[in-house]
Amino acid sequence: MPTESTRRTFLGALAAAATGSVAGCSNNSPPSRNETRYPVNQSHETTLPARDASDSTVSDSESVYTRVYRKTSDAVALIRTPDGSQGSGFLYDATHFVTNYHVVGEADRASVQLNETTSRIGRVVGRDPRSDLAVVELGSTTQTDPLSLIESEPTIGTRVAVVGSPYGLRGSLTSGIVSGIDRQVPSPAGDYQIPNAIQTDAPVNPGNSGGPLVDLSGRVLGVVNSGGGDNIAFAISASLVRRVVPALIEDGEYDHPYLGAQTTSVTELVARANEFPNPKGVLVVDVPSGAPAEGQLRPCTGVRRVEGFRVPVGGDAVLAIDGEAVRTPKALHAYLALNASPGETLSVRVRRDGSITTVPVEIGERPELVV
Template sequence: MDQHRPSRREVLAATGVGVAGLAAGCAAPRDESSVEGNSSHDIDREDRADGSTYTDVYEAIIDSVTQIRVFGVENPRTDETGRGQGSGFVVDEQYVVTNHHVVSGGEEIDLQYSNGDWSSTRLLGSDVYSDLAVLEADHVPDVATPLGLAEERPVVGQEVLAIGNPYGLEGSMSSGIVSGVNRTIPAPQGNFSFPNAVQTDAPVNPGNSGGPLVDLDGNVVGVVNAGGGNNIGFAISAALARRVVPALVEDGEYDHPFLGVAVATVDRFVAEANDLEEAAGVIVTETTREPAAGTLEPADRSVERGGEPVPVGGDVLRSIDGEPIPDRNALSTHLALETSPGETVRVELRRDGEVRTVELTLGSRPRPD
């Protein structure tokens, strides 16, 4: 490996960006009766079948996908420490991307590459709100070519491959399609969600988390985050990773924009209860803190519709900087991908039957407890 160790800013050349119970994550070590398989570097590559396009993609990137072993993880049910595992992938000559939940709480984190090489690491940065983390590896083999984060956003029906280490089975691959985009999925712990997630029917299981979801050109369209069973899996989008990863490399953390509101999507019941012409936008149900507090007006009462309380009287947000906000997913995605803390945005809203525009300077999302 070249003796030159690139600066943290040089990771941008590889990622292609400017400095700017459902988790498929840590799997417990399996006992001796569990399924096992040879590491990919032990596979006999002589007298083999021709394979397919999937085979070509797999062979092009498998050397860049790592197994992650985390030591000293505390089990909240037993108060004992043990070991967990997940997946990751190389994004430049020394950095490896994985999930926050894979490495969170670990005392030591080791990598194993597909050629059998091992490496110790240090945690360079981690972000709970995007479930992303970056490790600095002490050793990356020459065969591990950095993977790039896709610049084009995925589309439904696009073929994708998930490569990782489900149940500790190193170098596994599953195939599927992008079955949904721009999903907002709840975090396993904490009162927040991950925006702009990619949904796939490629099977992902415990141990896949942190591994790449790639297109047939080998570009990473998402970082596998969770598997819900029934042919539904999710990945943190490359679009969000392109914003977060460089900041984790540079600063060890990432500041997310913060509006300071709780909202609900305007559905038919909300529209009827608030005399709205159409079921579109989001209604402010609570202003939790600045910048919304004192500027936006939350619902002041509720009525029952369909057996559930429906907010009445709050501001209905219609667009931000001219970008339509039809629902909660659109709001969280726009804030996550198009805005930054300290930026002033123009919010078009409906209040008391009138349309008006207000300006808000976005804050930084508070750190979780």
Template sequence: MEPTRRRVLGTLAAAATAGVAGCSSDSSPTANSADAGERATTERPADRPARDASETTVADADSVYTRVYRQTSDSVALIRTPRGSQGSGFLYDDRHFVTNYHVVGSADRVSVQFDDTLSRVGRVVGRDPRSDLAVIEVEVPDGVAPLELIDSEPSIGTRVAVVGSPYGLRGSLTSGIVSGVDRQVPSPVGDYLIPNAIQTDAPVNPGNSGGPLVNLSGKVLGVVNSGGGDNIAFAISASLVRRVVPALVADGEYDHPYLGAKTTTVTELVARANEFPTAEGVLVVDVPSGVPAKGQLRPCTRTRLVEGFRVPVGGDAILAVDGTQIQTDKDLHAHLALEASPGDTLSVRIRRDGEVRTAPVKVGERPALVA
């Protein structure tokens, strides 16, 4: 096999200025997709880097990001589809690249460009629109190593880098920090919120989608999913990647866990309306016919007027699932997405009729998307 050519990074720009699986709620951030479908035209000058407090000299700061770049850049490729859209991807194992679903779309084959002179045709072997992940199988050149996923949740303030191909400029690196965790971002198909997403202020532009967000050890924290400007971008967490991608490699698709109950966070107002002793957990507002939670969880039956607001009352309040405390809708969505699978039976602690009890609740599979 032909080895790749490593492009040495000269000067580095550190732009420090720069959930979902089963129950539904009505709050989510919005973000513009950072995928391409755009072609490179002119290269923009980088912003002047801001100094991290731990960096004592320019040489020290440059060496950190130069090392990250050298460690990861050969494992990150420019992805192009026959229709001209483009993004990034990174090597997950010895022959599979991970990227975004919204980068490859319905394409069966894509171009995987390893460096300025070497590109190969890859086959899309799996895709999951809801988690916005896809897997490409391709012959990998000698010397290209898979990137490792982190095995813990990142902390706010962790220094990170985004490696990819903004505007088709392959082999680009931007830097920043983890500026938020446990976010929910809309999926490309709209009926799902991607849980546990990572927020970063590292600059993300069209063409970065599908590339890795890495820490200073070169480990993947997440897959870049979207950038909305104003120094806000999001990445699909390594935790979700670790659940979805093996299924895409093996089966070409991923079965999402699903309860189907509509819930709302128990606020002080909701607790007062329902005469709960504390504001904790999530209230089951509705359980539509045909969903897995039907007959297992009790929905609200009426509303009560409290301080001028109509508040649903009479339903179960979910306090914990499998021993994990549930404080918000986001907690419930993330637990289902990251810990449960279709067919599992959950141990759910609920408040019903003034008493706290534990009930078994069986998880179903989220219905297939309608083409």
């Protein structure tokens, strides 16, 4: 089980990288009716009662979010572990709740509070520190419909809501927009960055982690995993959830695709140093011994000074994978994470020795993480 210092280290990393904090691990109990322990911004965070859609007292803007709340809130639970960590989770199918790894850690069981009077003990059947996802299984079905994942990538400006349990306040809703896409954020695993993350300005606080970021149709855009600073919060995309969660349910773990090549963007400076005709693709700087890319992609063989800068030269420039253009190391990482599987052979277009060629590259499995 991760120590408390390990969690603090992870929270600090997120705070530094995302100017926020992990929103999931709250060890505080919800305030009593007569005591307010935590500041709650009433203009942003609202616990909405179920209301009839025909209620004329609800304004148009409120009714949109009221409908979202009514459609999603029953499928969102407060998740607690025996060590006091708590966060949120949502019903993925008849018996499984999705949450964050950093909410449940290495716990075997978790309490799933479905409403004010119903709480059940679930079994943590799968976890993946790299994607910061985990699955809690209930022994029997609930009377609630699961939430569905969005099929397409969200666009900037899409109105969204976060439903969860900030500070243990189950059934809370905040609203905002998608303010960024294709972000890369730290994960609890120090060797991995979560790709394709969604950025939102919806208020996110400790206890929200593991809950859904939904659109106005109630579809899940992502799983909230960090936030709390300067109206910036992040969610693990539905695209990554769709790949990881079924494996967690079936096998208890997820095998991440891995190339093992260290790359850098082909900038104007890199293109000049390598005598490339244009600044496109990513340069293979190094391929560590034993990495899947060893013997398949060529690393740099030296450095050259350009404008006073030491620039790596002599390696392959990866231009595309299976026809998909690769422009940055981040794009390469995201493509592999969302499209490749260990053991699969991909067609990689590279610039090598002054000409463009296509080479087959077999994808490996990222080394096992020691928790």
